Amino acid sequence: MPQLSLCIPTYSMGGMGAGFLAESFEILTRQSFTDFEVVVSDQSDDEAVAEVCASFSDRLQIRHIWNHEGKRQASGNVNNAMRQAEGDIIKILFQDDYLNGGDALKTIVEAIGITGKWHLCGSGVSRGGGAVERPMVPRLTSKLKFGKNTVSSPSVLAMRRELLEFFDEELIWLMDVDLYQRLWDRLGDPVISPETLVVNRVHAGQVSASVSPELRRHELRYMRSKRERPLAFGDWLEYCRQVLKAR
Structure with a gap:
């Protein structure tokens, strides 16, 4: 079994997905740490992503898995990849994100x-x-669960497979912060590498650009309902602030 599994949820992404994935794969071929597999869960309606996987199969250990039966959204798709992963460490890497430098996996x-x-x-x-901007070091706060994301995208996350937590498939906008909160509650503080090891690509087709106010309000209410204990005053204020922003 590989030491690390990179779990990548993919779809056609308006025709851009295969190109983004190929650029990410090129960086993976240059990693100084090599004991890893790539698990691609594919919800594309064409063969473009599958063809990219095939073209890199002589340089990377890739498993391409079709996922046309599951929910057509990121949380379900990445969960499908995680369920197939065999490495001791499960690393998330979204299709339009990429590692920064050849030592990224080694550092992790x-x-x-x-x-x-x-x-x-x-x-x-x-x-x-282009150039990497706005470096961000992850920071956990109790306001995470209501959308104050001081951590970044799911691509900054890695977990032990024996301690794996899955994304809540009822969530789209808050899928990442919900998982960070649950991991924090269950496992305590994470190991944090402050180096900029992941780059989040900004583009018109990214999911966060299409989240509606209605979806935001729905997910905020859902997140509030998941809390077993009454909210602390600061958390309640953050909840109210996010609801007002979603109007």
Whole structure:
């Protein structure tokens, strides 16, 4: 079994998905850490992503899995990839994101070490694949669960497979912060690598650009209903603030 599994949920992404994936794969071929597999869960309606996987199969250990039966959204698709993963460490990498530098996976694996339970790394953003901007070091706060994302996208996350938590498939906008909160509650503080190891690509087709106010309000109410205990005053204020922003 590989030491690490990269779990990548994919879809056609308006014709851009295969190109983004190929760019990410090129970076993976240059990683100094090589004991990893790539698990691609594909909800595309064409063969473009599958063809990219096939074209890299001589340089990367790739398993391409069709996922036309599950929910057509990111949380269900990445869960499908995670269920197929065999590595000791499960690393999320979204299709339009990519690793920053050839030592990114090495840094993550060394940071987790033998005893680390879950891991977050620094990230930045790139417009059109250009310079990396707005470096961000993950920081956990109780306001996470209501959308104040001080961590970044799911691509900064890695977990031990034996301690795996799945994304809530009822969520789209808040799928990442909900999982960060649940991991924090269950496993305690993560190992954090402050280096910018992941780049989030900014583009017109990304899911966050199409989240409606109605969806935001629905997910905020859902997140509030998941809390077993009454909200602390600061959390209640953040909930109200996010609801007002979603009007």
